[in-house]
Amino acid sequence: MDPKDSKRSAPCSRVDVHNPHLDTLKDDILYHFSLGTKTHDLPAMFGDVKFVCCGGSPWRMKAFTEYIAAELAMEDPKSEYPNICAGTDRYAMYKVGPVLSVSHGMGIPSIAIMLHELIKLLHHAGCTNVTIIRIGTSGGIGLEPGSVVVTKQSVDATFLPKFEQVILGKTVVRNTDLDETLAEELLECSNELSQFHTVVGNTMCTLDFYEGQARLDGAFCSYTEKDKQDYLNKAREAGVYNIEMESSAFAAMCKLSGLRAAVVCVTLLDRLKGDQLSSSHDVLHNYQQRPQILVGYYIKKQLNPKAKCC
Template sequence: MAGDSEDPNDETQYHLGVAPDDVADTVLLPGDPERIEKITNQWDESEIVAEHREFRTATGAYDGAPISTTSTGIGSPSAAIAVEELARVGCETFLRVGSCGAIQPEMDVGDLVITSGAVRQEGTSDEYVREGFPASADDRVVAALVAAAEELGHDYHVGVTASTDSFYAGQSRPGFEGFEAAGSEERFEELREAGVLNFEMESSAILSLANLYGLRAGAVCTVYANRTTGEFRTEGENRAAETASLATALLARMDERAREAGADRWYPGLGLGDD
């Protein structure tokens, strides 16, 4: 059997360059490294703690709650690396923050999609677990994201996301010179008719790994395009980041309520501890 690791360093992680004291328990996971600054601009305080390849990590505080964010680049392979190495340094909660394409006609550009579960139309999670294993979001993370979106007044939809390996063929877009992958249109219609809300490229791997490792995860993405209406605008970029940041503070309150009640985990009857 292969050795445990090719990396002799037990502390600092090979790809991310982070050590246990660098990150909070909860981490926001955008794709683009340039989104890190846009996210941390909304926090009370922050500092960059590591930067290597596509992985840029910052740690700080939001509404009194410790919080970190790590960019993952594009796609599930690098997102899985981020989850693996962040878990190794003690992170327990992961919130994917990104953009997406909606596939239901009633969804508007700028709306949020809060993922309850994901279609595993990517190959990374297949290398971890059998095809039928569910990529489900943690119910507490979903509840915190919904509460945050409500408090912020953002329009949102809760439901199933499809995660793909390809931005073009995998999401039924034409490739170079109009190339169309076999079955792409049928796949698009099948997902739309099944009520799937959106396409993106990381959530199902993040959710699958979190479930395998006994961690909790969720995802919130801003709609940039509606694939059924043809509308496209980079509108509401900060809404997903705002929602995930507030959700982190709400999760801290939820965890505190569970501890006060002597419960194993938070449930809606515990509330958020407000007077």
């Protein structure tokens, strides 16, 4: 058999929603996106999406859209890209060819709301074989600032690979594994780029930026510098390379929906050496561009105009 024929006959991976109640809805309103199945032709708008990139800041996701447009040479990067979610101030969404760029805000509650509606959007649009990558910033543990971490597993504040959510008064525990092959492919892309240091390791996801991450500079602090250092060193011994606030919900929800997922975050500082950012604006801006450079390179490498989409 011709290898090309084998690719064409490969099964399509659709986006799962696991909710029988959706079938009873005449119009599924994606409220926080200001979109809906009755008011918008979602297959026409989003049916060709193969890559979704999400990050906390609306500004950063618009910048990523402009960057990927230039990288793929699909549209003029100087064009004014409309915010698809302009009818709401909760999230921002942009699209260039098969790449969707979405902001998710800060913390687990915000990204979880976004993902519920994004997963439903991709499902209603009939999207297949979608890869989703969260790009963002983080605090590193034992890494030079500017290092990029591709997450192997998202762990909680006790270093366990799980996401807990209370549903109907009961605690539900979900797996937080991410796609290992995708992580290795991203690491390979970074090696090819040779622009910055990249590692694959565990990411600790916390519910808070200050006490939950053992910072000494919050409004409240009931522990010592030694307590902080001991905790962060234990985290590093558990394979944790960085800390952020969204990866556990992201990993769990993407796994449930069958989305191939990765988390790519740059470290802005080494938390073993301090809590506050002292680098200049220009240096921090350079750091923040690194995840989009890596992910942009990966997407460009994956897209083959001659390949047949399923």
